[in-house]
Amino acid sequence: MILLEDVHFAYDGLYTALRGVSLQIDEGERIAIVGSNGAGKTTLVKHLNGLLRPDQGRVILDGVDAKHYSVAELAREIGLVMQNPDHQLFLDSVEREVLFGLDNLGYPKEEAKIRCARTLDNLGLEGLSSRSPFTLSGGERKRVALASVLATEPRVLCLDEPTIGQDALQKNKLAKMLVDLNEKGKAVIVVTHDIEFVIENFPRSVAMADGRIVADGPTNSVLSNDAVIERCSLTRPQLTETARCLTVCSQRFLRELH
Amino acid sequence: MSLIEFADFSFKYLGADTLALRKINLKIERGEYLVITGPSGCGKTTLCRAINGLVPQFHRGYISGNVIVDGKNTRENNVAELAPIAGLVFQQPENQLVTLNVEREIAFGPENLGVEVNEVRRRVEELIEMLDLEHLREKHPHEMSGGEQQRVAIAATLALKPQVLIADEPTSNLDPRSAEIILDLVADLNRRDMTVVLVEHRLDLVSKDASRVILMDQGCIVADGEPREVLSMDLCQEIGVGVPKATQLYKRLRDRGFKLGRVPLTGAELATLVQEVKQR
Numbered sequence: 001m002i003l004l005e006d007v008h009f010a011y012d013g014l015y016t017a018l019r020g021v022s023l024q025i026d027e028g029e030r031i032a033i034v035g036s037n038g039a040g041k042t043t044l045v046k047h048l049n050g051l052l053r054p055d056q057g058r059v060i061l062d063g064v065d066a067k068h069y070s071v072a073e074l075a076r077e078i079g080l081v082m083q084n085p086d087h088q089l090f091l092d093s094v095e096r097e098v099l100f101g102l103d104n105l106g107y108p109k110e111e112a113k114i115r116c117a118r119t120l121d122n123l124g125l126e127g128l129s130s131r132s133p134f135t136l137s138g139g140e141r142k143r144v145a146l147a148s149v150l151a152t153e154p155r156v157l158c159l160d161e162p163t164i165g166q167d168a169l170q171k172n173k174l175a176k177m178l179v180d181l182n183e184k185g186k187a188v189i190v191v192t193h194d195i196e197f198v199i200e201n202f203p204r205s206v207a208m209a210d211g212r213i214v215a216d217g218p219t220n221s222v223l224s225n226d227a228v229i230e231r232c233s234l235t236r237p238q239l240t241e242t243a244r245c246l247t248v249c250s251q252r253f254l255r256e257l258h
Numbered sequence: 259m260s261l262i263e264f265a266d267f268s269f270k271y272l273g274a275d276t277l278a279l280r281k282i283n284l285k286i287e288r289g290e291y292l293v294i295t296g297p298s299g300c301g302k303t304t305l306c307r308a309i310n311g312l313v314p315q316f317h318r319g320y321i322s323g324n325v326i327v328d329g330k331n332t333r334e335n336n337v338a339e340l341a342p343i344a345g346l347v348f349q350q351p352e353n354q355l356v357t358l359n360v361e362r363e364i365a366f367g368p369e370n371l372g373v374e375v376n377e378v379r380r381r382v383e384e385l386i387e388m389l390d391l392e393h394l395r396e397k398h399p400h401e402m403s404g405g406e407q408q409r410v411a412i413a414a415t416l417a418l419k420p421q422v423l424i425a426d427e428p429t430s431n432l433d434p435r436s437a438e439i440i441l442d443l444v445a446d447l448n449r450r451d452m453t454v455v456l457v458e459h460r461l462d463l464v465s466k467d468a469s470r471v472i473l474m475d476q477g478c479i480v481a482d483g484e485p486r487e488v489l490s491m492d493l494c495q496e497i498g499v500g501v502p503k504a505t506q507l508y509k510r511l512r513d514r515g516f517k518l519g520r521v522p523l524t525g526a527e528l529a530t531l532v533q534e535v536k537q538r
Binding site (some may be wrong): 013015034035036037038085086135136137138139140143161163164166167168169170171175193194195196212214232233234235237238239240241242243245246249 | 271272273274296297299301336349350352353397401402404405406426427430431432433434435436437438460462495498499500501502503504507524525526528529530532533
């Protein structure tokens with residue numbers, strides 16, 4: 001569905017952020033993008049909805065080069081939730097914030113209301129719909145930003161650090177919602193440092209370092225690859241670490257036996 | 259006398275319907291490493307703001323009870339007076355960075371407190387070195403990644419030489435390795451007598467360093483104790499605290515009658531405990 005072909009990008013033509021990224025995203029996938037700070041993860045996802053355009057290489061949506069589409073056109077297909085909710089929220093009530101996107105995409109009022117209520121409910125925001133987002137806690141604001149995009153149910157959902165400020169219950173709710181949308185055929189892409197969230201919910205992982213993709217495959221194998229862990233400033237999930245320690249111990253035990 | 263003391267402290271933000279903090283009684287002693295956790299919206303950030311006086315000096319509202327920080331009542335002392343005692347690193351570091359480059363950002367706090375120029379310069383160099391900011395020295399804070407901003411915000415806070423470092427989710431934008439580096443640094447500061455109050459959801463990262471964990475829910479403190487003790491309570495899962503996987507596994511094994519030597523907080527600890535059982 002989305003194909004990135006050898007995408008290069010430098011901010012102001014000076015600060016190189018992507019150095020030849022190729023990636024294929026198919027309908028109905030759940031992908032986590034992981035990697036060190038400054039590896040180019042956010043830059044990469046901003047290319048999906050046209051906020052950034054490649055200096056070199058192509059972004060292809062359903063076989064058509066995305067340069068032929070405006071950001072507004074791409075937003076119908078690809079919803080992006082930014083890392084800092086404060087960059088995205090601007091209206092004076094949670095409900096209005098969520099209705100804004102639906103309204104802009106031309107949903108009839110009734111349908112928009114229903115979708116809005118359902119999304120707020122799913123994200124544990126039902127009691128806060130008339131509050132101003134700016135009076136809410138950091139975690140709550142993050143969920144409002146998520147709601148405003150999730151409500152539009154785009155074909156591709158792209159979330160930059162969705163678990164920041166979220167407690168375990170909210171994280172589980174969010175994961176459930178993402179899996180449900182995914183089962184309806186939506187592709188879900190998250191950028192995250194939350195390794196436990198990745199291993200529990202995302203079958204495929206893409207690991208980045210220095211503007212390049214250094215590993216792409218089943219999450220289990222990506223997150224147990226020592227070279228990838230090292231190169232991308234990751235840590236192993238706790239139980240992977242336990243397994244690794246036990247393996248090392250038993251190998252040492254076997255060596256001593258010989 | 260405790261460094262920080264909350265006495266029956268309640269607070270409600272102007273215009274809010276419910277109390278953000280309800281009758282908090284809490285004593286924090288010098289040298290402690292306290293982790294505050296609890297569901298989103300439970301009052302953690304408000305508690306932090308109450309320590310350095312942002313509540314009630316900047317964020318106004320209904321208030322009852324008192325917070326005494328190093329002998330100063332936060333009702334009567336303004337944030338500038340409290341800042342050299344209690345340094346707060348915000349949840350969104352971007353919201354606290356105000357200058358055009360990293361050097362100035364670090365110097366901003368002490369300069370405003372009237373610290374002598376050479377001393378300011380010395381602190382700036384020390385912190386650039388300590389937080390590995392050399393390559394960012396001339397950079398505009400808004401051109402930096404979230405993780406870099408977080409390191410700069412920590413440096414700018416430490417430049418005030420506070421007695422207690424309060425950090426509201428200081429690793430939320432950091433990759434796992436950078437998060438470890440920052441948390442090791444915080445643990446090191448704590449070993450050098452800095453009192454630390456840290457708000458965190460990712461307990462797998464911080465509980466190994468903490469001397470004490472406080473669990474909050476709906477504006478109240480609902481549990482308070484040693485990390486292994488608090489994190490193995492069923493209450494944690496009930497209210498939505500992210501218990502480390504290793505601790506969760508310990509509990510599941512215990513429920514099936516398989517008891518490990520003690521409560522593990524990390525993957526490596528769990529492996530060691532399993533090894534011990536095997537050898538028995």
